[in-house]
Amino acid sequence: MSREFGDAILDLRHVSLAFGGVKALTDISFDVREHEIRAIIGPNGAGKSSMLNVINGVYRPQQGEIILRGQRFTRMSPYKAARAGISRTFQNIALFKGMSVIDNLMAGRNLKIRSNLLQQAFWWGPARREELAHRAKVEEVIDFLEIQHIRRTPVGRLPYGLQKRVDLGRALAMEPNILLLDEPMAGMNVEEKQDMCRFILDVNDQFGTTIVLIEHDMGVVMDISDRVVVLDYGRKIGDGIPDDVRANPDVISAYLGASH
Amino acid sequence: MPELASGQALDTFPRLLVEHARVRGGKPAMREKDRGIWQCWTWAEVAEEVRALASGLAEMGFRRGDNLAIVGDNRPRMYMMMTAVQCLGGVPVPLYQDAVASEMLFALLDAEVRFIFVEDQEQVDKVLEIREQLPLLEHLFYDDARGMRHYTLPYIHDIRELMAMGRIHDRNHPDLLDGEVAAGAADDVSVMLYTSGTTGKPKGVRLTHAAFISAARGGAAFDHLGADDDILSYLPMAWVGDHLFSFAQAMVAGFTINCPESAETVMNDLREIGPTYYFAPPRVFENLLTQVMIRMEDASRLKQRMFHFFMAVARRSGAEILDRKPVAPLDRVLYALGDMLVYGPLKNVLGMSRIRVAYTAGAAIGPDLFRFYRSIGINLKQLYGQTETCAYVCLQPDGQIRFDSVGKPAPGVEVKIADNGEILVRGPMLLKEYYKRPDAMAEAINADGYFMTGDAGLFDADGHLKIIDRAKDVGKLANGAMYAPNYIENKLKFFPHIKEAVVFGDRREMVCAFINIDIGAVGNWAERRGLAYSGYTDLAAKAEVYGLIQECIEKVNAELLGEGPLADSQVHRFLILHKELDPDDDELTRTRKVRRNFVAEKYAPLIDALYSGRSSQYIETAVKFEDGRQGKVAAELAIREPKTFPIVRRAA
Numbered sequence: 015m016s017r018e019f020g021d022a023i024l025d026l027r028h029v030s031l032a033f034g035g036v037k038a039l040t041d042i043s044f045d046v047r048e049h050e051i052r053a054i055i056g057p058n059g060a061g062k063s064s065m066l067n068v069i070n071g072v073y074r075p076q077q078g079e080i081i082l083r084g085q086r087f088t089r090m091s092p093y094k095a096a097r098a099g100i101s102r103t104f105q106n107i108a109l110f111k112g113m114s115v116i117d118n119l120m121a122g123r124n125l126k127i128r129s130n131l132l133q134q135a136f137w138w139g140p141a142r143r144e145e146l147a148h149r150a151k152v153e154e155v156i157d158f159l160e161i162q163h164i165r166r167t168p169v170g171r172l173p174y175g176l177q178k179r180v181d182l183g184r185a186l187a188m189e190p191n192i193l194l195l196d197e198p199m200a201g202m203n204v205e206e207k208q209d210m211c212r213f214i215l216d217v218n219d220q221f222g223t224t225i226v227l228i229e230h231d232m233g234v235v236m237d238i239s240d241r242v243v244v245l246d247y248g249r250k251i252g253d254g255i256p257d258d259v260r261a262n263p264d265v266i267s268a269y270l271g272a273s274h
Numbered sequence: 275m276p277e278l279a280s281g282q283a284l285d286t287f288p289r290l291l292v293e294h295a296r297v298r299g300g301k302p303a304m305r306e307k308d309r310g311i312w313q314c315w316t317w318a319e320v321a322e323e324v325r326a327l328a329s330g331l332a333e334m335g336f337r338r339g340d341n342l343a344i345v346g347d348n349r350p351r352m353y354m355m356m357t358a359v360q361c362l363g364g365v366p367v368p369l370y371q372d373a374v375a376s377e378m379l380f381a382l383l384d385a386e387v388r389f390i391f392v393e394d395q396e397q398v399d400k401v402l403e404i405r406e407q408l409p410l411l412e413h414l415f416y417d418d419a420r421g422m423r424h425y426t427l428p429y430i431h432d433i434r435e436l437m438a439m440g441r442i443h444d445r446n447h448p449d450l451l452d453g454e455v456a457a458g459a460a461d462d463v464s465v466m467l468y469t470s471g472t473t474g475k476p477k478g479v480r481l482t483h484a485a486f487i488s489a490a491r492g493g494a495a496f497d498h499l500g501a502d503d504d505i506l507s508y509l510p511m512a513w514v515g516d517h518l519f520s521f522a523q524a525m526v527a528g529f530t531i532n533c534p535e536s537a538e539t540v541m542n543d544l545r546e547i548g549p550t551y552y553f554a555p556p557r558v559f560e561n562l563l564t565q566v567m568i569r570m571e572d573a574s575r576l577k578q579r580m581f582h583f584f585m586a587v588a589r590r591s592g593a594e595i596l597d598r599k600p601v602a603p604l605d606r607v608l609y610a611l612g613d614m615l616v617y618g619p620l621k622n623v624l625g626m627s628r629i630r631v632a633y634t635a636g637a638a639i640g641p642d643l644f645r646f647y648r649s650i651g652i653n654l655k656q657l658y659g660q661t662e663t664c665a666y667v668c669l670q671p672d673g674q675i676r677f678d679s680v681g682k683p684a685p686g687v688e689v690k691i692a693d694n695g696e697i698l699v700r701g702p703m704l705l706k707e708y709y710k711r712p713d714a715m716a717e718a719i720n721a722d723g724y725f726m727t728g729d730a731g732l733f734d735a736d737g738h739l740k741i742i743d744r745a746k747d748v749g750k751l752a753n754g755a756m757y758a759p760n761y762i763e764n765k766l767k768f769f770p771h772i773k774e775a776v777v778f779g780d781r782r783e784m785v786c787a788f789i790n791i792d793i794g795a796v797g798n799w800a801e802r803r804g805l806a807y808s809g810y811t812d813l814a815a816k817a818e819v820y821g822l823i824q825e826c827i828e829k830v831n832a833e834l835l836g837e838g839p840l841a842d843s844q845v846h847r848f849l850i851l852h853k854e855l856d857p858d859d860d861e862l863t864r865t866r867k868v869r870r871n872f873v874a875e876k877y878a879p880l881i882d883a884l885y886s887g888r889s890s891q892y893i894e895t896a897v898k899f900e901d902g903r904q905g906k907v908a909a910e911l912a913i914r915e916p917k918t919f920p921i922v923r924r925a926a
Contacts, residue, residue, distance in 0.1 A: 153309035158420075163538035165310065208901065216421060 020048030023224055024192060029078030031064055038064040040248045051218055051225045053235045056245035057268060062228040066194050070095040070102055096125055101185040102194035107177050111170030115161060115180050118169055119152040122187030155183045159213060175206035182213060193217065195227035199234055211238055236260065285460035286483040288361040290525045292455065295321035298501060298528055304350040307535035307543055315350055323437065327358035329451055330440025334413055338363035341385040341466060345369045346393025348507040348533045351417050351433060353521060355391050360464055362454050367466045368512040370864045375400040379407060381468050384478060384709065386410055394418035398430065460484040463706055467514050467661050470863040478709030479661045489666035489703040490522035492685040496669055497631045503529035503550045508540050514661040515635065519553050544625030552632040556639040562624055563646055564770055568798050584612035592649030597673045617650040626652050633657050636865065640768030644677040656680050658739065662718065662725055664703040668739050679738035689739060696745040697731045698724035749780035755842035762843055765833065769826040770795045774855050776868050777845065778881055784846040786884040789823055790854055811909055814850045820914055823850060827916040835919045844918040847884050852909035858898045880911065889913055
């Protein structure tokens with residue numbers, strides 16, 4: 015499969031983040047090119063999730079800047095990130111457990127809904143048409159993720175692996191151009207992991223979505239990523255294509271637990 | 275014989291389609307749930323798409339007599355392709371969609387296919403896996419374009435391209451297709467179905483338009499099927515039953531076929547469509563009942579009591595009311611009340627509110643199961659037939675239903691019993707030939723033109739046919755007593771806790787059995803007892819589970835005692851297998867019939883242990899996972915001896 019990447023769509027420059035005296039990230043710089051799958055790996059506590067939270071504005075770094083499509087953000091916020099087409103999934107699943115899969119996915123499109131509360135309450139004219147159009151989009155996601163059989167099931171009743179898939183669906187419903195995945199395979203069995211890999215690759219391939227993912231499972235990361243950033247104790251210790259990263263002595267020592 | 279407007283007889287499927295498009299062009303012919311909505315094709319639209327498909331095939335060089343393989347789930351375009359192929363005088367060859375590539379290879383080679391139509395990327399990949407071994411393959415079409423963007427091989431086409439090409443071809447040669455349809459004859463082969471191959475290599479069974487149309491007309495008239503009926507088409511298209519119900523009968527009677535959204539949504543889709551005509555193998559009815567029972571056990575006290583009270587009423591009189599037999603007036607009133615409170619809602623949950631006729635076949639159905647459905651007012655019947663007879667030999671007439679017989683010979687069919695007990699069948703629905711196997715054909719048809727079914731059976735006093743076993747499986751125990759393994763296995767499988775059973779005893783001094791527990795039913799049973807288990811192997815080895823199964827076997831032994839010549843077949847020793855028998859491991863056929871000899875060979879040490887009196891045996895078995903990986907399951911299997919009953923023989 016030949017893969018073509020565009021220019022850097024997201025560029026992080028000299029980002030540092032500290033919580034009080036704890037330095038979560040120290041002077042991290044890397045870029046993400048359009049249409050690529052970019053992985054962030056590292057041992058526990060390396061700062062992977064913090065990195066993701068910086069990208070979509072949950073944490074505000076003390077230093078550094080984020081350049082998104084040439085636009086400079088020193089103060090990113092989750093709202094701005096969402097408006098700019100960044101959506102994400104969460105390690106511990108962010109869904110409304112009591113709501114059905116469809117309702118959760120519809121909620122994922124919230125940002126795109128134009129009609130106001132009153133119009134929606136009466137489901138009148140434009141609001142009705144709009145909802146039908148959104149529902150059609152949601153059905154596309156359902157079809158894509160092969161979750162037709164659980165369309166109307168409350169999310170809380172689903173097994174964990176499927177909840178993860180619905181969480182991905184919720185992020186996809188926004189039609190993002192950058193998708194941030196926080197440990198999409200955590201807690202899954204081999205079969206579920208394979209399915210999830212396939213969906214991630216398909217999203218990237220069919221919609222051209224740029225993907226930034228954090229993952230513990232090294233096999234998965236090396237198989238599906240185009241480029242990998244390695245963090246350890248809040249510092250970047252490696253960056254490159256999977257084969258280079260695998261051969262990097264710093265990375266090997268970090269993962270094999272050599273003394274620091 | 276009715277005629278087309280143009281004067282051609284309605285004796286081939288393409289002509290039937292043309293006629294339906296003319297008479298009821300605006301009525302729904304096919305539905306499929308897609309993106310959460312039921313999409314509909316009218317007869318006129320189906321005729322148009324079939325025309326485009328056929329013209330496209332003609333443009334691609336498809337010739338009269340060619341075979342075209344069809345592999346996929348039930349989808350409208352898959353059914354349309356069958357008729358399109360028939361329009362050109364070709365033969366559609368539907369194959370089981372869950373077969374692995376190497377299994378498909380045999381049929382694809384045997385049928386010498388140049389054209390294959392598959393559902394999606396998964397099936398395309400299977401064909402590509404064996405591409406090197408298919409030198410004749412010229413074109414591969416797919417229906418679902420998902421994931422196909424990177425397949426640039428020149429012989430792989432989207433079915434929409436074929437149709438677009440066909441529409442152009444049709445404009446340039448407007449008379450070609452009508453000519454091809456007119457050139458078709460009733461005794462042309464209309465479909466080739468591969469037998470599942472319980473014994474030896476699969477054989478391609480060639481059936482004609484005349485055969486399937488006569489079977490479909492007979493069945494449709496027998497059950498008064500009309501253009502307003504709805505059927506859910508969800509069973510494999512490669513199976514003769516689906517071809518009869520979802521294709522031939524729909525084409526003859528003009529009713530609507532409904533394709534589910536996916537295999538997982540069948541239950542939901544069933545509820546939404548509410549078919550009037552329904553077919554399911556016994557295991558589907560069994561699963562449904564198991565689910566209902568499990569949910570009832572979790573229901574509130576009041577609901578449980580209501581359920582049990584009215585189910586008792588239904589057991590007493592439901593089946594009689596359905597058969598229009600006299601019933602006590604009080605029961606009639608109670609039944610009407612029960613219908614409002616229990617049976618009606620239950621049928622609604624099962625998606626069976628509108629069912630007029632439901633059939634089951636393919637395996638024996640348990641008496642309790644059969645009676646349950648009939649007692650809540652579902653007209654469940656049995657039929658008997660095989661691939662070679664268009665699944666059309668015996669049908670149960672309304673009002674004369676029994677669980678242990680398969681009914682009377684269907685209209686137009688002659689049935690007789692040979693001296694050795696084998697059932698012989700003759701009629702217009704018989705196969706034309708086995709593909710390239712005149713030897714097999716000569717073995718299957720006797721001098722008088724009867725097809726030898728290979729089943730052993732007998733007619734009861736009312737002329738109903740009763741199937742005992744496969745003729746070749748009926749053996750003798752060491753003491754000379756009759757031994758019918760399937761008969762015993764079916765008795766065992768009627769218990770909800772037993773999923774599969776394999777018994778041994780031919781030319782042996784006693785009958786022994788392998789058991790597969792039903793993980794759903796036994797799992798639930800274990801949960802309610804607070805019995806922890808980690809998976810199938812663990813659960814199967816529990817002493818409590820052994821006790822449960824032993825009770826079932828002892829009940830069967832008690833029943834067998836009362837059945838004359840079969841009293842010697844009581845099960846003396848059994849074990850519970852450590853893994854579920856699986857088609858992927860070749861232990862079951864794709865239609866889930868046990869391949870007895872294969873199982874016997876594979877588990878030979880276990881059989882030795884059963885007959886050598888040991889109390890346990892260690893076994894290690896290789897298994898194939900769904901994703902193609904290999905693994906191993908090992909366990910120490912206990913062997914138990916259930917109670918058997920002494921046979922009192924009267925002095926002669």
